Amino acid sequence: METSIIIAGFGGQGVLFAGQLLTYAGMDNGLHVTWIPSYGPEMRGGTANCTVIISDEEIGAPTVAQPDVAIVFSIPSFEKYEPKVKPGGLLIVNSSIVKEHSERTDIDVVEIPANAIGEEFGSAKMMNMATIGALLAKRPLLPLETVCQTLHDHLPAKKHHLLEANKQVLQRGFALATAVTPIENPIPA
Numbered sequence: 727m728e729t730s731i732i733i734a735g736f737g738g739q740g741v742l743f744a745g746q747l748l749t750y751a752g753m754d755n756g757l758h759v760t761w762i763p764s765y766g767p768e769m770r771g772g773t774a775n776c777t778v779i780i781s782d783e784e785i786g787a788p789t790v791a792q793p794d795v796a797i798v799f800s801i802p803s804f805e806k807y808e809p810k811v812k813p814g815g816l817l818i819v820n821s822s823i824v825k826e827h828s829e830r831t832d833i834d835v836v837e838i839p840a841n842a843i844g845e846e847f848g849s850a851k852m853m854n855m856a857t858i859g860a861l862l863a864k865r866p867l868l869p870l871e872t873v874c875q876t877l878h879d880h881l882p883a884k885k886h887h888l889l890e891a892n893k894q895v896l897q898r899g900f901a902l903a904t905a906v907t908p909i910e911n912p913i914p915a
Contacts, residue, residue: 727781727782727867728779728780728781728782728783728785729779729780729781729794729795729865729867730777730778730779730790730793730794730795731745731748731777731778731779731780731793731794731795731796731797731861732775732776732777732778732790732793732795732796732797732807732810733745733775733776733778733796733797733799733854733857734773734774734775734776734796734797734798734799734800734803734806734807735773735774735775735798735799735800735803735820736773736774736799736800737765737773737774738851739774739799739800739851739853739854740851740852740853740854740855741765741774741775741776741799741854742763742765742774742776743854744776744797744854744855744857744858745761745763745776745777745778746761746776746880747858747873747876747877747880748761748778748780748858748861748867748868748873749761749778749780750876750879750880751868751872751873751876752778752780752867752868754872754875754876754879755868755869755872757780757781757782758779758780758781758782758783758784758785759778759779759780759781759785760777760778760779760785760788761776761777761778762776762777762788762789763775763776764776764777773802773803775803777789777790777793780867780868791810792810792811792812792815793807793810793811793812793815794811794812794815794816794865795811795815795816795817795818795861795865796808796810796811796815796816796817796818797818797857797858797861798817798818798819798820798824799820799823799824799840799853799854799857800820800823800824801823801824801825801826803824804819804824804826805826808828808830809830811830811833812833813832813833814832814833815833815834816833816834816835816836816861816864816865817830817833817834817835817836818836818838818857818860818861818864818903819835819836819837819838820838820839820840820841820853820857821837821838821839821840822839822840822841822842822850822853823841824837834864836860836864836903838856838857838860838899838902838903839856840853840854840856840857840899841853843856843895843898843899843902844856844895846895846898847891847894847895847898848888848891849888849891852888852891852892852895853895855877855892855893855895855896855899856895856896856898856899856902857899858873858896858899859895859896859897859898859899859900859901859902859903860899860900860902860903861903862900863899863900863901863902863903863904864903870896870897870900873896874893874896874897877889877892877893877896878893
């Protein structure tokens with residue numbers, strides 16, 4: 727099992743941390759992982775994305791042209807990565823910001839109001855956790871409990887006061903995506 731994931735948005739949306747969290751959780755589960763960040767020089771507010779690969783075998787190449795999963799936090803990210811998702815893949819969209827809808831019928835699309843979920847628990851900055859929860863609901867690459875433990879282990883000390891809220895946002899994203907019906911007859915990846 728090898729799954730490639732691209733997470734994309736603007737700097738400051740937690741794109742890179744979301745990728746790191748999945749990478750650390752994969753390592754904690756004994757899996758092979760890669761994490762490649764990419765961001766503009768202005769960082770906060772500029773474009774940011776990262777590529778994560780999680781596999782139970784050695785990873786041959788860390789680059790990805792067509793991801794199995796794309797998680798998009800912004801309109802430019804949606805426009806760039808929605809057409810690149812492999813047939814049978816998964817697109818997770820932050821519907822709090824991205825009002826466009828995918829017209830593809832060969833992928834599973836989950837629209838999560840990630841900013842709104844984050845705000846419900848104290849800060850829109852936690853929106854990245856809602857999308858990770860949605861990912862784990864639709865593609866159980868890692869147990870939710872493992873990711874919660876990894877969040878506890880790797881959340882920066884200055885943000886530990888937000889630990890429980892982040893876990894709740896993660897669980898809410900998971901619950902909302904669990905309630906979403908997948909596409910009919912997706913093409914196998």
